[in-house]
Amino acid sequence: MKSKPARVAMKPKDRAKILIGSLLHPRQTQRWTQFIRESDILHDKLGQFPFAHSKIYRPYLSTRLSCARRVDVLIAHYRFLSEFGLADWVRQASQEPVLLAQLECKSGAPMRLELSAIHEGHREGELCLRLVYKGEYLFAASLVFFRQDGEPCLMLGRLQGKATEAAREMVREATRDLFSTRPAGLLVLAARHFAHLLGCPQLLLVSNVNRISINLWRRWHISSNYDQMWTEMEAQARPDGNYQLPSLAAPFIDIEAMPSKKRSEGRKKLALQEAMFNQMAESLAAARKPLASS
Structure with missing residues (x-):
């Protein structure tokens, strides 16, 4: 039986980013947080990858993306893979x-x-x-x-x-x-x-x-x-x-x-x-x- 993956402690600066980001982008924070809870890929991953929560507040993929577009891309990615039957993979x-x-x-x-x-x-x-x-x-x-x-x-x-x-x-x-x-x-x-x-x-x-x-x-x-x-x-x-x-x-x-x-x-x-x-x-x-x- 595989051991349960260790949780990674969130650094104070990452907590600060999430707090500030949630105040600046409340709607996008709600969209992304709700999707994570419902995702068959991500729902229990934040303990291992705490940065996944705050990535919507930082430049991602292209300098042209707004916070809303970053959330769109991330949700589309994980939804696409789940719908393709690759969640477990x-x-x-x-x-x-x-x-x-x-x-x-x-x-x-x-x-x-x-x-x-x-x-x-x-x-x-x-x-x-x-x-x-x-x-x-x-x-x-x-x-x-x-x-x-x-x-x-x-x-x-x-x-x-x-x-x-x-x-x-x-x-x-x-x-x-x-x-x-x-x-x-x-x-x-x-x-x-x-x-x-x-x-x-x-x-x-x-x-x-x-x-x-x-x-x-x-x-x-x-x-x-x-x-x-x-x-x-x-x-x-x-x-x-x-x-x-x-x-x-x-x-x-x-x-x-x-x-x-x-x-x-x-x-x-x-x-x-x-x-x-x-x-x-x-x-x-x-x-x-x-x-x-x-």
């Missing part, structure tokens, strides 16, 4: 990472795609996809579901790797081991397929100007250029300043367009991506539970 992912896919690289080394929920990257999303290579995490992507123009969509609010030289060398090694596939690009491909599996036509991508960075010192020292990365991936710029890519049902590499000496590696790269997509679909199908009929 998300609760499990809040305790420990769940495996979505395990790939074998060129060298035979394992590459894991994992999902965690609620507690990681909590200013930029509610779910976190992570690539783990030889036991070390390379990149993490924070994601959240909501509705945009009446359609469900998945938004990527953070794509981050470790900044040490050792980590950069690990990324270079992994790129070679993934048949010249950049790990960050592979993680975005996984996010696009995740969007497809949950019926979202688009993966939205936060831009440099809209990204969340509360700490001014950190903002001045951010080195990653999201706009450049999304442009290199041929993402489309949106009127709101963010970017979008279509969700992906299957990977595609034009093998015939490659130089003949690189086609063998191209086929292996495609096979690796297809294995990742297939395992993701199997993991999601196994996790999904049918909703009880009313």
Whole structure:
């Protein structure tokens, strides 16, 4: 029998944020608090993740969101996952990472795609996809579901790797081991397929100007250029300043367009991506539970 997760004591500053936020935004506080009590995912999670209560008062996902819109997004996210039959899966992912896919690289080394929920990257999303290579995490992507123009969509609010030289060398090694596939690009491909599996036509991508960075010192020292990365991936710029890519049902590499000496590696790269997509679909199908009929 698993032990009950430990409660995390709320810091005085967090209590102060909740008090001040509830005075400034009483209606949104009521909406969010009531939803938490009724949510099959969140109803007993505040003891472990007390920051979940106050996140509606702080910048979240995009600098363009008001408090009311933050509440809309968060409610839509958890309602969407519950209606899709993934409530138990998300609760499990809040305790420990769940495996979505395990790939074998060129060298035979394992590459894991994992999902965690609620507690990681909590200013930029509610779910976190992570690539783990030889036991070390390379990149993490924070994601959240909501509705945009009446359609469900998945938004990527953070794509981050470790900044040490050792980590950069690990990324270079992994790129070679993934048949010249950049790990960050592979993680975005996984996010696009995740969007497809949950019926979202688009993966939205936060831009440099809209990204969340509360700490001014950190903002001045951010080195990653999201706009450049999304442009290199041929993402489309949106009127709101963010970017979008279509969700992906299957990977595609034009093998015939490659130089003949690189086609063998191209086929292996495609096979690796297809294995990742297939395992993701199997993991999601196994996790999904049918909703009880009313």
